[in-house]
Amino acid sequence: MPGRLPRVLRGKLLPPAMAIVFSALLCTVALLISAGSPGTALAAMVSQVGKGTTAVDILNSATIYYLIGVAVAIGFKMNLFNIGVEGQYRIGAVTGAIVGGATNLPPVLEPLLVILSAVAAGALYAALPAILKVTRGVSEVITTIMLNAVSIGILALLINEKTFGVLVNNNIATKPIPQSGWIPGVSFGSHGTLFGFVVVAIAVGIAYWVMLNRSRFGFELRASGESPTAAMAGGVNAKRMIVVAMLLSGATAGLTALPELLGRDHVYTQLSPQGYGFTGIAVALLGRNNPGGIAFGALLWAFLDQSAVSLDNVGVPKEIVTIMQGAIVLSVVVSYEVIRRFELAAEQRRVGAQLGTATVAAAGGAS
Amino acid sequence: MRRMRGVAVVAIALTSVVSLAACAKDSAGSGGGGSTTSQGAGGCKYTDPPKATAASTTTTSDKKVDASGLKVGLAYDIGGRGDASFNDAAAHGLDRAKAELGVKDVRETTATPNESDAAKEARLRQLAQDGYNPIVTVGYAYGLPLANVAKDFPGTRFAIVDSTVDNAPNVTPLTFTEEQGSFLVGVIAAYKSKACHVGFVGGVQVPLIQKFQAGFDLGAKTAAPGIKIEDQYITPAGDPGGYQDPPKGRLKAQGELSAGADVIYQAAGNSGKGIFQAVKEKGNAYAIGVDSDQYKQPTLADYRDVIISSMIKSVDLAVFDYLRAVAGGDLATLPKVFDLAVGGVGYATSGGRIDDIRDIVEAYKAEIISGGIKVPTTPAAG
Numbered sequence A: 001m002p003g004r005l006p007r008v009l010r011g012k013l014l015p016p017a018m019a020i021v022f023s024a025l026l027c028t029v030a031l032l033i034s035a036g037s038p039g040t041a042l043a044a045m046v047s048q049v050g051k052g053t054t055a056v057d058i059l060n061s062a063t064i065y066y067l068i069g070v071a072v073a074i075g076f077k078m079n080l081f082n083i084g085v086e087g088q089y090r091i092g093a094v095t096g097a098i099v100g101g102a103t104n105l106p107p108v109l110e111p112l113l114v115i116l117s118a119v120a121a122g123a124l125y126a127a128l129p130a131i132l133k134v135t136r137g138v139s140e141v142i143t144t145i146m147l148n149a150v151s152i153g154i155l156a157l158l159i160n161e162k163t164f165g166v167l168v169n170n171n172i173a174t175k176p177i178p179q180s181g182w183i184p185g186v187s188f189g190s191h192g193t194l195f196g197f198v199v200v201a202i203a204v205g206i207a208y209w210v211m212l213n214r215s216r217f218g219f220e221l222r223a224s225g226e227s228p229t230a231a232m233a234g235g236v237n238a239k240r241m242i243v244v245a246m247l248l249s250g251a252t253a254g255l256t257a258l259p260e261l262l263g264r265d266h267v268y269t270q271l272s273p274q275g276y277g278f279t280g281i282a283v284a285l286l287g288r289n290n291p292g293g294i295a296f297g298a299l300l301w302a303f304l305d306q307s308a309v310s311l312d313n314v315g316v317p318k319e320i321v322t323i324m325q326g327a328i329v330l331s332v333v334v335s336y337e338v339i340r341r342f343e344l345a346a347e348q349r350r351v352g353a354q355l356g357t358a359t360v361a362a363a364g365g366a367s
Numbered sequence B: 001m002r003r004m005r006g007v008a009v010v011a012i013a014l015t016s017v018v019s020l021a022a023c024a025k026d027s028a029g030s031g032g033g034g035s036t037t038s039q040g041a042g043g044c045k046y047t048d049p050p051k052a053t054a055a056s057t058t059t060t061s062d063k064k065v066d067a068s069g070l071k072v073g074l075a076y077d078i079g080g081r082g083d084a085s086f087n088d089a090a091a092h093g094l095d096r097a098k099a100e101l102g103v104k105d106v107r108e109t110t111a112t113p114n115e116s117d118a119a120k121e122a123r124l125r126q127l128a129q130d131g132y133n134p135i136v137t138v139g140y141a142y143g144l145p146l147a148n149v150a151k152d153f154p155g156t157r158f159a160i161v162d163s164t165v166d167n168a169p170n171v172t173p174l175t176f177t178e179e180q181g182s183f184l185v186g187v188i189a190a191y192k193s194k195a196c197h198v199g200f201v202g203g204v205q206v207p208l209i210q211k212f213q214a215g216f217d218l219g220a221k222t223a224a225p226g227i228k229i230e231d232q233y234i235t236p237a238g239d240p241g242g243y244q245d246p247p248k249g250r251l252k253a254q255g256e257l258s259a260g261a262d263v264i265y266q267a268a269g270n271s272g273k274g275i276f277q278a279v280k281e282k283g284n285a286y287a288i289g290v291d292s293d294q295y296k297q298p299t300l301a302d303y304r305d306v307i308i309s310s311m312i313k314s315v316d317l318a319v320f321d322y323l324r325a326v327a328g329g330d331l332a333t334l335p336k337v338f339d340l341a342v343g344g345v346g347y348a349t350s351g352g353r354i355d356d357i358r359d360i361v362e363a364y365k366a367e368i369i370s371g372g373i374k375v376p377t378t379p380a381a382g
Helices: A004-033 A038-048 A054-077 A085-102 A109-136 A140-158 A198-214 A216-226 A228-233 A238-255 A258-265 A276-286 A291-313 A319-366 B002-023 B086-101 B117-129 B140-152 B178-192 B207-223 B246-258 B269-282 B298-306 B315-327 B355-369
Strands: A165-168 A171-174 B071-076 B105-110 B135-138 B158-161 B171-174 B197-205 B228-236 B263-267 B286-291 B307-313 B345-347
Touching (some): A004 A291, A038 A291, A054 A085, A054 A258, A054 A276, A054 A291, A054 B117, A085 A140, A085 A238, A085 A276, A109 A140, A109 A238, A109 A258, A140 B228, A171 B140, A198 A238, A198 A258, A198 A291, A216 A228, A216 A238, A228 A238, A258 B117, A276 A291, A291 A319, A291 B105, B071 B086, B071 B117, B086 B105, B086 B135, B105 B117, B117 B135, B117 B140, B135 B140, B135 B315, B140 B171, B158 B315, B171 B315, B178 B197, B178 B286, B178 B307, B197 B207, B207 B228, B207 B263, B207 B355, B246 B263, B269 B286, B269 B298, B286 B298, B298 B307
Parallel strands (some): B071 B105, B071 B135, B135 B158, B158 B171, B197 B228, B263 B286, B286 B307
Antiparallel strands (some): A165 A171, B307 B345
């Protein structure tokens, strides 16, 4: 089949390419309207990569976005819309930080303990919506949004000075994780330090791919996602799939903040970043839940986030980045849909044509 | 497949909601407002104010310094220039330095909502790499990032508003004794309350805002030992939303007003507008502003008639003094803490609503400066 490869490429690569071009055009227009210079903006965005720690910063952010993106994708594959990754990763992070601050095991064991407790906390926090869904049929969208709000209260409680918090200047933080628990990074001198956790992110990506494509569970997951009724008829236990997918999603989300926690900050503060969960949703959408695609989405998102700093630095309104990110997500979804309909129509024509020739051929043979 | 598309639509909606929320800014309302006349002393039994008389000291020297050679970098917290709060105050300090010290080369950068510490670090690194020196960071959120960056640029001088950084000789902390200024507005509140019942509304329950509460509570209690005080925070620590939520601020203030309080002190950033609104709707009640002289702020003009005073935190003075000290090559002239004695904190008298009790407030002010009254930074338990 000579036309197969280009078509696959067209289906997979064309939509994101179209989306990026479209959003770049939109931003050019926005810049021209706001009296900014698209040339300056583009130059700043491109040249920033070679300057200082920017390249490493992008990879570091992408590591975080990748983990949370995979967490979201696991749910998406099962048609579970786990908005709760936001709460799950923060609960995981604060649990890891508290456990790490309270213990002092030898190296290797200490970070392992922090990772395991963060993963367990993330999974447990995801278990609530899963249980509600399978026993009571409550939509996970509603419960996870609610639990995100609840997680803010839990965090405030946990890092309070009366519980596990310590006052540092005007900030409240958990007790620092001892040095044995740190995961050393790869230093590039004046170009920054790459999080050692990037290895874990890659491992998670590989594990995700293997699980999807080479395991029975992955097959059942995809089957349930694509056609729940067919999967059920094939003997897949839908409730079990929901619970396991949700737990896996929460567990992966629990890893999200660990690159920063174990590689740089060593404490969780009341100012620690939030909002990675929503980035994860965008990144998973961009990457079409595909392990490689999510990596691409995470890198793109990290690059754009970093651009906000660089653009601000050359006097271009940094809000342009928010416009670009929004436009990309929007147009990626639209262009996938356009391409999908186009492919569907092409497929129908092709099948129709083949059927037509087949009928003619059969008719010809019979005569 | 249809479900998947639904999911996508929801995701887009959410993403845009998040960005919208990030961009949302309160626009100033418009409309008229009447004016009520100032009331005399209220319904409390007051202790005698201290006998000391006002003696304000100034440390500012009039030595001419030329800062035209300085490349000044400013890194604002979320909101940046134009937030009518402490970022704006820092910007005023910078503008004053431009006008009076001849500072020319300035680069101002602003944090994005929900950005990570990595972005803050990158912002500071880029400023330092481009040769900006000194670099002023506004807000304690820069504490951890600055600690990492300052190590790598030992030749660059940094300053940070509202925080200190340990083991960093090139970082100058610009901190304030918010509790002292809050003590004075606590005294004002006690004297202006007719019901002998006052209230405090904080934005987020973090140590910084608790300093405001601690000072206010003690000030009110010192002036009128029998006074009743309501203390509320809009959100708990970890949820910065409390600084950006006027409707919630309004609810909290309404709660305190209906409990009987008739003078409300707010330390809630942008949410303060909602608190002023509640006080104005209630009528026969007063509000006390924070950070800058809020009586004079154009965006709060509607509520001017209820704002009797403001606790002033002179971030602008600190930034200006710092830049002058750097230009003069003498950081040692800077006060360790911007306190009441050096004018780092104070209270506003615009509107003339507290003219009748100014002597009393000045007496307390002198007593704090002389060390006769020590104001704690954490609220008393219970």
